[in-house]
Amino acid sequence: MIRTAIFDPPAWDRAEIMRYARIRGADDSYRDLIDECIREAESVLSYRVCYATEDIQRDNELICFGNIETTSQTIKKAIGNSQQVLVFAATVGAPFDRLLQRYSLLSPSKALILQAIGAERVESLCDAFCAQANRDLTVSKKRLTRRVSPGYGDIPLDMQRDIFALLDCPRKIGLTLDESLLMSPSKSVTAICGITAEEITEQAKCAECDKTDCIYRQ
Amino acid sequence: MNFREFLKQNIVILDGGMGTLLQERGLQPGESPERWNISHPDVITAIHQSYYDSGSNVVNTNTFGANCLHFDEIELEEIIREAVDNAKKAAALSTATHEKYVALDIGPTGRLLKPMGDLDFEEAVSVFAKTVQLGVKYGVDLIMIETMNDSYETKAALLAAKENSDLPVLVSNAYSENEKLMTGASPAAMVAMLEGMGADAIGVNCSFGPDKLAPIVREYLRFASVPVMLKPNAGLPHSENGRTLYDVFPDVFSDITAGLVADGVRVAGGCCGTTPDYIKALCDKIAVSVPSVTPKHDTIISSYTTAVRFGNDPVLIGERINPTGKKRLKEALRNNELDYILGEGLKQQSAGAKVLDVNVGLPEIDEPAMLTKVVYELQAVSDLPLQIDTSDPVAMEKALRIYNGKALINSVNGKQESMEAIFPLMKKYGGVAVALTLDESGIPDTVEGRVAIAKKIIDTAAAYGIDKKDLIFDTLAMAVSADKNAAKLTLGSLHKIRHELGVHTSLGVSNISFGLPQRDIVNAAFFALALENGLSAAIMNPFFAEMMKTYYSFRVLKGLDDNCSDYIAFAESVQNNVTVSKTGAADKADDTLSLSNAVIKGLKDQAARLCVELLKNTEPLTVVRDHIIPALDTVGREYEQGRVYLPGLLMSAEAAKYAFEEIKARMSSDSGKDKCAFVIATVKGDIHDIGKNIVKLLLENYGFAVSDLGKDVDPELIVEETVRLHAPLVGLSALMTTTVPAMEETIKQLRISSPWAKVVVGGAVMTKEYADSIGADKYAKDAMDTVRYAEAVNDTLQ
Structure with a gap:
């Protein structure tokens, strides 16, 4: 079953915005610009998620859930021994893309900051959604493993097509996939988490990632 | 009885959910329901039949995603043929005695249209056209476009339906919790666009239960002159022991939905989670009396999000995107500098324009191509409705076709040739036309003469099936310097047309002062007089402070400005003398600042102002060579050395661009571009x-x-x-x-x-x-x- 959820705006994380804008460590000189961009973005942002829980079947290296069959080592490592997965898609909406488009023409400096705001917003939305899911799972003494997405590690980007078919994203949250496997609205995430009863040691987001040369690495 | 006749005289009962029922019967996650028409025809037919048996007049074929983006040509035809056959078989098998119809169901493509997505508008039209042609071929009774959550895609689907069949078309959109489509359109904007294009019934489906859809459907009832439809979900889904359950049960569902039918909804059914039980309960509760569909008289245009209504509150139409007398815009049009043109539009929006006029007529450019391009790009970045301004009917049709909403058309007049060119376009694409009170014999020099032309235009439009609410009359402001009675004549005609013919009016206000010194003074006074005589809209330059003063004062004095808040905000900006700031944000004045420093610090307005100062006694090329470029180099080097971040580099570049605009305005075109x-x-x-x-x-x-x-x-x-x-x-x-x-x-x-x-x-x-x-x-x-x-x-x- 596909479900949808609408979230209240998650708390703003300015340090993350600065990290995505690659101005981490800059002095206060961008404060006004960031404030102005946040103010304009606030009125057009929305926070929508659609999701489904699926049972996992394993056959040697093959992992199957819903309509998805994969041999991805990244997924295997992320979900561990989970018996179920939570598949979800999250978006901050199409009107934000219009704003981005407008400033891409009028003021690339603002577009750059807005771009970073969009990235921070959708990641914060994913965090809020996963936190909610974890709270819901406490009853059954389970929790989510870390989330991974198509295009990350060895997960093929074309798994997006299967996720979109599974979650009916266009209808549920207005999220579409184009022929180049790009999502519109652009500030959107699809992801897969395992649901496990095992203990998980908390780690900083970036610590678990293999991409050690990443410019955004914390 | 054909469906169109039936719709006129009856409440139409639609079917309920299909997807949820198929899942219960074994449809797997991610599996295509459309293929079940072929693999499980009995299952599909049985579901359709149970809807007919429960009281549905219309069932939708199981073809929500049946289009050529998802299936190849051969399979698509097979799916639609079998889907129509399954529905027809169900109608024949059903023992119910009421009227039964089969609707070709068309859902969204799942792709977003350009420029925000990658699906071309015309490609979308042809995708829908294929499905429509097959539906017609296999004999459906009507077309149901549903669950559309983007206005542009909805337009593409409706256009395809209209161009490929004469069948009745019902159009239904899926709204979000903020009572807008996912891409931003309000119900009023959708009503304006869809009704203008000739949809037979319009409404809402999916998303939520009937309780949450009620405010949206009421908006439809408020604005629509065609029957309104409602097809809600059975509330929201949750899971119990592996089964999907919805939280609004047939009893409550039918209570609320039947209540909305009593309030005027004429076409009702259910969407996700509803079953034949819901439809049966609904039929049992719907009263026998059929609510009438009352025609509305509002004059409304729309953008992809917003409806603008003409009424007592005057509408400002920004006139700046028009090359007449504007050297820089002409240059931009010739050089294809779209961002300059779009920038002009957005600046007018910040200055208070509510509609943007778009005129790109220049002898040496391909007007249809350029107009289409500017409209297409402008509507991607601005949410204001556009006034499409061209005398070329080919350009007009192309622009109206790709316009995402109901446009203002500038213009039609009393000449037979003009009406024959414009009215068919309005009928096909929708729109409100500015009608000029002139005809083959020119501009009458009496009030009666201009009013007579207005009447002729209204009558001719009616013969095309166009209501007078979709006409706005321009009684033509002519220079008082040439004819001392010109203003009296214009205002007299305006008053009569507005109050006796009951239609809205518009003027190109500043023409009145042509040939006079200090034109602002006369313009502002004439504007005030015109407003008092019933002017609904003014085509003007929103950067003209005197006109804006009149506009804000008028609104305060007429009780149109709650708490005088718009006026107070305006007055404050006048005090700070930033009314005509082109960026919308004023930098703090600093007398010690140099142009180079303004560029380095990324202060746009300051850079523009200081550049103007320098240009008073410095050659433009010297300003570039000695002031702007060295500043850019400084910032560029600091960026390369990691001392300035990218946004800082860009802010400087933007400030330099503002300075360059001032230089360009003073130089012949293209000079200053000294590199390859x-x-x-x-x-x-x-x-x-x-x-x-x-x-x-x-x-x-x-x-x-x-x-x-x-x-x-x-x-x-x-x-x-x-x-x-x-x-x-x-x-x-x-x-x-x-x-x-x-x-x-x-x-x-x-x-x-x-x-x-x-x-x-x-x-x-x-x-x-x-x-x-x-x-x-x-x-x-x-x-x-x-x-x-x-x-x-x-x-x-x-």
Whole structure:
């Protein structure tokens, strides 16, 4: 079953915005610009998620859930021994893309900051959604493993097509996939988490990632 | 009885959910329900039959996603043939005695239309057209376009239905919790567009239960002159022991839905989670009396999000996108500088315009192509409705076709030829036309003469099936300097037409003062008189402070400005003397600032102002050479050394651009671009252009003649432009690994057709190795790197 959820705006994380804008460590000189961009973005942002829980079947290296069959080592490592997965898609909406488009023409400096705001917003939305899911799972003494997405590690980007078919994203949250496997609205995430009863040691987001040369690495 | 007749006289009961019932019968997650028409015809027929048996007059074929993007031609035809057959069989098998119809169900494509997505508008029209043609071929009774959550795609589907059949078309949209479509349209905007295009019934479906859809459907009832439909979900889903359950049960569902039918909804059914039980309960509760559909008289135009209503509150139409008398705009049109034109639109929006006039008529340009392009790009960045302004009917049709909403059409007049050209377009695409009170014998010099023409236009429009609410009359402001009675005549006609014919009015206000000194003074007074005589809209320059003063005062005095808040905000801006600030944000004045420093600090307005100061006694090229370029170089070097971040570099570049605009306004066209041509584009399949725009901005600042082809550009187009300009440099951007092959293909074609051109590539996925492997000349790690490379290439040409 596909479900949808609408979230209240998650708390703003300015340090993350600065990290995505690659101005981490800059002095206060961008404060006004960031404030102005946040103010304009606030009125057009929305926070929508659609999701489904699926049972996992394993056959040697093959992992199957819903309509998805994969041999991805990244997924295997992320979900561990989970018996179920939570598949979800999250978006901050199409009107934000219009704003981005407008400033891409009028003021690339603002577009750059807005771009970073969009990235921070959708990641914060994913965090809020996963936190909610974890709270819901406490009853059954389970929790989510870390989330991974198509295009990350060895997960093929074309798994997006299967996720979109599974979650009916266009209808549920207005999220579409184009022929180049790009999502519109652009500030959107699809992801897969395992649901496990095992203990998980908390780690900083970036610590678990293999991409050690990443410019955004914390 | 055919469906159109039935709809006129009856409450129409639709069917309920299909997807949820199929899942209960074994449809797997991610599996195509449309294929079940072929693999499980009995299951589909039985579901349809149970709806007919429960009271549905209309069942939708199981073809929600049946289009040629999801299925090949042969399978698509088979699916639609079987789907229609399944529904017809069900109608025959059902023992119910009421009228039974089969609707061809059309859902969204699942792709977003350009320019925000990658599906071309005309491609979307042809995708829907194929489905419609097959539905017609296999004999459906009507077409149901449903669950659309984007206005542009809805328009494409309705256009396809209208162009490929004479069948009745019902159009239903899916709204979000904020009572707007996912891409932003309000119910009033959708009503305006869909009714204008001739939908037979319009309404809402899916998303929520009937309780949550009630406020949206009431908006439809308020504005629509056609029957309104409602097809809600059975509330929201949850899971119990592996089964999907919805939280609104048939009893409550039918109570609320029947209540809305009593309030005026004429077409009702259910969507996700509803079953034949819901439909049966609904039928049992619907009263026998049929609510009448009352015609509404509001004059409304719309953008992709917003409806603008003409009434007592005057509507300002910004006139700045019109090349007449504007050197810089003419230059921008000739050079294809779309961002300048769009910028003019957005500035007027910040200055208070509620509609933007778009006129790109210049003898030496292809007007239909340019008008279409500007409308298409402008509606992607501004949410104001547009007034499409052209005397060329071909350009008008092209622009109306791709317009995302219900446009204001400028203009029609009392000449037979004009009405014959414009009214059929209005009938097909919708729209409100500005009607000029002139005809074959010219502009009458009496009030009676102008009113008579207005009546003739109203009558002729009626013969085309166009209501007078879709006409706005312009009684033509003529120069008082040439005829002392000109204003009296214009205002007298305006008053009569507004109050006796009961239609709205518009004027190009400033014409009145032609030939007089200090025109603002006369314009403002005439504007006030016109408003008092019933002017509904003014085509004007929102940067003219005197006119804006009249506008805000009038609204306060007429009780149109709650708490005088708009006036107070305006008055404060007048006090601070920033009314005509073109950026919308004023920088603090600083007398010690130099132009170079303004650029370095990224202060746009200051840079523009200081540049104007300098230009008073310095040659333009000297200003560029000695002030702007050194400042840019300083920031550029600091950026390269890691002392300034990218946003800082860009703020400086933007400030420099403001200074350059002042220089351009004082120089003959194209001078100042002292470096070679540079063709730039984001490659085919990629719709990201922020990075490309950053590079473009810097290149322009450094004097390159940049030709920007935009995003998602075909290799052929890039080659064509490179050859046309004999451009020594081509810049290509790609953000996604999936679009790098398009970059490689573009380079391959460039090598054949324009071997002289150096190709520089960049973008998120690019690396030096990647660039080498696809045959680029240069991998640029950032915008400054591109500038440095371009300068080096340019130097070799000298």
